[in-house]
Amino acid sequence: MIPIRDTAPCNIRPWVTWGLMAICIIIFIAMQLTPYELSYRLIYRYGMVPIRYTEPQWAVSFGLPDDYYLSFLTSLFLHGNWWHLAINMVxxxxxxxxxxxxxxxxxxxxxxxxxxxxxxFLQWYFDPRLAIPVVGASGAIAGVLAAYFFLYPLARVILWVPLFFLPIVVHVPAIAFLGLWVIIQLHDAMTSVMFEGVTVDVAWWAHLGGFVTGTILYRLFIRNEPNEPIEEK
Incomplete structure (x- = not known):
């Protein structure tokens, strides 16, 4: 199921949302145009490699300077491939x-x-010896999904179901779609912990960490008065 749009009205032009998306897309395209060796080094330098902070000697031997945990921020704007970027941007x-x-x-x-x-941080905490970069906006977006889950539970999410390439479209409540999303993240995160040898290529703990953070904090950021609708010219 691929979400296409939602039915909740937006009364402002979301400049910050558009700006964050533009930054992610521009950085990804620039990385694709960069020679592989340089791109590889940049991903390791600015992606969050958990073992870099768990075992500083590993970072020194690998040639990574002390960045004072800067990669916890910069990793939010990097993506591993086109599909990773596309899903996050959607x-x-x-x-x-x-x-x-x-x-x-x-x-x-x-x-x-x-x-x-x-x-x-939660991804680092639960997988501190991981030696590959954790990248992507998924954790931050998970916080956004948590806020949406509580603020617009009955808004409809319009999904495309790619069944034999037929244009099948269904409408489901946001609380159902996002609730299922949370269950999937929790299942996969617990599976990666409980069963040794399971290949993990998605930062499930980052997804859950972002969702939990969003659940706790979103009330502190809500404005008291709703915005007026934008005027179209």
């Missing part, structure tokens, strides 16, 4: 504008970054 496009509407531009940006930082 979720950002559908759900983030409404949250920015309710919070305002500045508070939304702070909320987004705090959720992302907490998500990355």
């Amino acid at each position: 979720f950002m496009w559908i759900f983030a504008d409404n949250i920015e509407d309710r919070m305002g531009h500045g508070p939304f940006l702070i909320f987004y970054l705090v959720c992302g930082l907490c998500a990355t």
Whole structure:
């Protein structure tokens, strides 16, 4: 099931959402145009490699300087491949504008970054010896999804079901779609912990960390008064 759009109205132009998406897309394209060796080094330098902070001697031997945990932030703007980027941007496009509407531009940006930082920290905490970069906006977006889950539970999410390439479209409540998303993240995160040898290529703990952070914090960022609808010219 692929989300296409939602039915919750947005009364502002979500400049921060669009800006964050643009940064992620521009950085990804620039990385694709960069020679492989340089791109590889940049991913390791600015992606969050958990073992880099768990075992500093590993970082020294690998040639990574002390960045004072900067990669916990910079990793939010890097993506591993086109599919990774596309999925994150679709979720950002559908759900983030409404949250920015309710919070305002500045508070939304702070909320987004705090959720992302907490998500990355939780991934490091649960997988401290991982020696590959953790990248992507998924953790921060998970915080946005948490806010949407509580603020727009009955809004309809329009999904495309790719069954034999037929144009099958279904409408489901946001609380059902996002609830299922949370269950999947929790299942896969617990599976990666309980069963040794399971290949993990998704930062499930970052997703859950972002969602939990968003659940706890979103009330602190909501504006008291709703915005007026934008005027189209």
